[in-house]
Amino acid sequence: MAARILHRLRHALSGEGGREERACGSAEAEDCPESSELEDDTEGLSTRLSGTLSFTSHEEEEEEEAEGAGEELGQPPQPAAAGAEDGEWGPAAERAGGSSLLTRQLQELWRRSRGSLAPQRLLFEVTSASVVSERSSKYVLYTIYLIRSGRFDKAPAAIARRYSDFERLNRCLRCRFGCDMAGIAFPRKRLRQNFTAETIAKRSRAFEQFLSHLHSIAEIRRSPEFLEFFFLQDLQAAQRLTCTGMYREALATWANAYRLQDRLGACGSSRFLLTLAGLAVCHQELDELGEAHGCCEQALQLLEAQGSHPLLGPFLQAHIHLAWKVGKDKRRSEARLQDLREAGPPLQQQPTLKECLIKEPLE
Known part of the structure; x- marks a missing residue:
């Protein structure tokens, strides 16, 4: 029916002088029933959509981003050239309109989601x-x-x-x-x-x-079984090396245990505090006082919300000593240590950070 309406419209516009065109239009109307028109249109739609998710290489992608910069600013997209050759999405005369815009929009959406939604x-x-x-x-x-x-x-x-x-x-x-x-x-x-x-x-x-x-x-x-599968062996090995005075080797093992716990999201556990204690002790024994001071500061930040912890006093004492050595502010740690002294045992009875590290059972 659409072909017949098109034929009548052409007939009205062409007038009496277009007999050859009318004959051709009549032949088209006879040879193209409605079913074949729907099939042809479906094939054309399939062809137009066949390239919408076919993405280009990195270099071509950068060129498309430059061409589509106007679209991001609200400017209309530039139409394809009328004389373009048949390409990835079929003849240019049929696909220069909707399919090119659809392809570009999908590619732009894919590029944005690739950068912002990657888990x-x-x-x-x-x-x-x-x-x-x-x-x-x-x-x-x-x-x-x-x-x-x-x-x-x-x-x-x-x-x-x-x-x-x-x-x-x-x-x-x-x-x-x-x-x-x-x-x-x-x-x-x-x-x-x-x-x-x-x-x-x-x-x-x-x-x-x-x-x-x-x-x-x-x-x-989050289970101890899963977490300790990764870092318990390193902690045990680092503790043995520290006890035997092999501080350089122990430092590398403590550092790997630190990275493992960081990757696994286990930075709030007592194992992680013990790891920071091992790093601080080894850095101090190797005369790397700035690094040792930083480990103590990180541990005290984790212990900020805790009123008491077996490692709080030793970390405060080590932090005060290291802050004095490297010329950092130690007043806050001194005040916290004074509060801890008033609420707990005398300072002389508290073990040092190294003593806590050696005596801590790791099973």
Whole structure:
């Protein structure tokens, strides 16, 4: 019917001198029924929309941003050239209007959402795996990096764990979080071919997915079992190194434990305060007084809302001593220490920060 109306309109405009055109129009009306018009229109719509989500390369994207700058300021988009060749979205004569605008709008929306709505999440990546042979055992040691997406970490947080460590974590979490763990897969133990490249590669990917799935469940990622899987071994090793006077090696291990807790969002726990104490002690022993003072300040900020804590007095004493050494203000810490002295045991009976660090049981 639309073809017939178009034919009559052409007939009225052309007058008596357009017999050839009328004949052609009549043939079109006979050869093109309504069903074929709908099919043709559907094909044209499909062709016009076929390129709306096809994004260009980075260089072409920058050119489009420059061309679309006027649109962001409220200016109308520039129409496509009349003589443009057929491109990604079909003939230019058919698609220079709506489809070009729609494509540009969708691309602009995608670019904006890509930068503003990208979620910040923690990624677990197995960067290497090595076969370790000891006197009575042989195992694979997997190195896992904790990476925050959308940020550049100058110093990565890393752990090295073997299959038995993952298996112990899986067993503990299934005992406590049976329902949440029901849908989480864990790679099975094999009797043979545990040290082939194929098995190690498959397990590496499986461990990445395993940790990511655990971290996606709020109750599990806040549980002591999950958190201490990452940093308890570092804390124990750092404590042993500190007790034996190997402060440079201990400092690196304390620092990695600090980064792990920071990535995992565990900066309000007693373990984190102990980590700050280890950093402060090692920095002070290595004559890095400014860094030690900064660790004490961070710990005192975390302890600001707490009236009493076993590490509050030792941190205040260390902060006052270091502030005097580096020429910083120590009056606030002195006042807090005076209040603490009046409410608790005499100052002489309070242990130093190093003594607290050595005596703290880490299990």
